[in-house]
Amino acid sequence: MRRSPWATLTVLALAQFIVVLDVTIVNVALPDIQRDLGFSTDGLQWVISAYTLLFGGFLLLGGRAADLLGSRRVFAAGLALFGVTSLLGGLAGSPGLLIAARAVQGLGGALLSPAALSILTVTFEHGRRRNIAMGVWGGLAGLGGTLGVVAGGLLVDSFSWRWVFIVNVPIVVGLVAVTPVFVRRIVPHDGNRSFDLLGAFLGTGGLLALVYGVVRAEPAGWASAEVAGCLAAGVVLLAAFVAVEARAEAPLVPLRLLRNRALSTAGGALALNGAAFLSMFFLTAIFLQQARGGSALRAGVEFLPMGGAAIAAAVATTPLVTRFGTRPVQLAGAVLNVAGLVLLAQAGAHGSYASGLLPGLVLFGVGIIGVAVPGQIAAVVDVAPREAGAASGLVTAFYQVGGALGLAVVTTLSTSRTTGALADGSAPADALAAGFHRGLLVAAVFSTATILITFASPRLAPTPDQIAEAAAAA
Template sequence: MRRNPWATLTVLALAQFITVLDVTIVNVALPDLSADLEFSQHSLPWVINAYTLPFGGLLLLGGRAADLLGARRVFLAGLLLFGVTSLAAGLATSPELLIAARAVQGVGAALLAPAALALIVLTFPPGRQRNIALGVWGSLAGLGGTLGVVAGGLLVDGAGWRWIFFVNVPVVVALLVAGPLLISAERHRAAGRSFDVAGAVLGTAGLLAVVFGVIRAEERGWGAAEVVGCLVGGVIVLGVFLAVEARTKAPLVPLHLFRSRGVAIAVGSLALNGATFLSTFFLTSVYLQQGRGDSAVEAGLHLLPMGIAAVLGAVLAARLTHRIGARFVQRAGALASLAGLLLLSRVDSDDSYTSSLLPGFVLLGLGVIGVAVAGQITAQAGAGAGEAGGVSGVLTTGYQVGGALGLALATTLPAEHSGGVSGVVSAAVETFQDGILVAAGFAAVNLVLALLAPATPRSHS
């Protein structure tokens, strides 16, 4: 039976939407769940870190599993795991149970995210339809992060913190029913289904060590022995991982893909894109509440134009990519992101929202989605049969790990610089301005990469 590809996209995009939503929706509930479950100040950040750590560290494994076991099968398994652990998190009666549920929830997200992206590539042929599908995918992911703040505030105030997890359950149930009906099983299967066990262990361990080190840097500082040990150890393990991948017959990550300048630049570009967007989103959320006195819901509403701009930008990026090419869209997106961040870096606590913040939010929303759509199209253009999951895993890993690194840099460096500033409002404004300049640095490097990007073959545009 032939499935409608746009119905398939709806299922995949909604699944991606809730995984991104879950990254930000928890932030506004931390005070309530901390008081209810009696979290210590030291353990509370692990409500977020327990999810992001396996999410970022296991994406390569999830992408390769999609190639070997079938993308639809891995997607549905990850979705089921995500739903069950969402229910478990909502029912948690102790800090330990909640953190454990969040960790397994991150594993589910790491399975379904690259599998879903691979299914989009397998469902839509190269060209205009795939461009539109990738644009929708990227825009809903960005909108999910923005709406997470609004939805979290409304749910916590109206129903209690447990509903930030319970809300996932009916969505997951609906997707699990619709998925087998609307998503076609792939015809391709990897020959022999051999699995790179050594690569899986080394790649996962290296990424987990790097992401863990970055997370701990926010609390311990970059010079702490624990942080340095994790980062250096992670890099060494990843070096061994690359050496193993170069020699194995069925690698977790096909290294030959990086011989293509387009793939290599696309991965770096998406990593910088993640660093730019996630750091800006976090800094702005804090600034709106501490520097301008917004409530959590008001901050989410003020951030909403960024998400709306991303949705509209996705449509525009897909059309321009088809007519002009991915390279133009990538360059325009990087330039728009940089311009938006430079505008935001000049904002003070008493500036008008409409004239100061709004233009920067709109430019950034348009810019990040342009870079995302163009980067995904360029990278997938170099993928062969049976490699869509692996490429998707690399792209998603680049975005998540880049986002974690970017967020740590954009928050720790300004914090050290503004340590002597007196007053909550003044410190919040200075931290925001300095952090946004760090994010602008990421966007500037991304613009350089965009200038080096090759033209995408016309059949893929």
């Protein structure tokens, strides 16, 4: 049966849309989730981190599974898993159940996203049609991130926080039903059948142990046996991961790729960019509602200028990379990130949105894309074409993992500042503002480190064709 490639693209883009939507739609629901389920302040960040860690940790395994088992099969399985765990998250009655659902939901996304991208690149031949398809794919993903904050606010204010998860279910059911009709079966690759499951579990387990140790540092103390044990276990597991990857016949992370200067510096910059973004989004969503007293919908609307700035920056950044190269554009983006975060850190609990928050949000929206686009291009443009997919998956995993680790550090330090301010007699709103300010300044340190890494990166000047190829591998 002949299938329209544009119908295939519609299914794939909608699936990617809800994966991206789910990152931002949850943020504006966090205060309601905390109040309803009784999350502790330091535990709340696991609603975000459980998803991003499992997504980033198993992303490369998802790509390998798509190659070896067939992209359509893995795509449908990941989509179904995403839908089931969305329903379980919406029905969760305790913090533990919600975090578990979010973790497995991240695993579903890690299966779904690389399989969808693999189908897309096979469906559209190299050239203009693929570039259009990639533009639609990326555009809908970006739109999902922007609309998520408003959709989340509407659902929370009109119904409850549970609907930010349940809303995925009918969409997933529809997509699973039409996938066999509109997405053709792709024959699995022949060759090495290794999935490197051990590598995936060691790497993800090590990262989870590190994040848990950092999160527990505030209530238990850095010198406690619990924290020291978790951090030590994380280091041991990650060391074992590196040893396994160095000896594996078909490693998830080809360590030779990290010897590529462009890829390694791009990966570091994107990891720090993820840390700054997730931290800022998490803190600001809570600040707008708990410190400034706004509704979830109002918080979503107040985030919109940042999303609009990011979309505009995405359109402008690629031509700038073509003209000036990757390093100057990434450097400018990192500087804007620092400026935006420092401005946001001046906002008070009772000040004007237009003068206190809006300028920082817009600058940060432009800056985050200014780092992300040249970083993604630099990661793949200087590697062999046969390894471009692996390189792109690797830096995407760096972004997700860096975001989770950075969020753990920022949340711990922000909570510590808020707790101290309350102990000193500050009003709750002012104490939350103090924690917000410290957290954003720590995020600004991450962006400052991005500037330093950018200076160490090579100055690449990719051609328009190379940029199109990089987009196809992204």
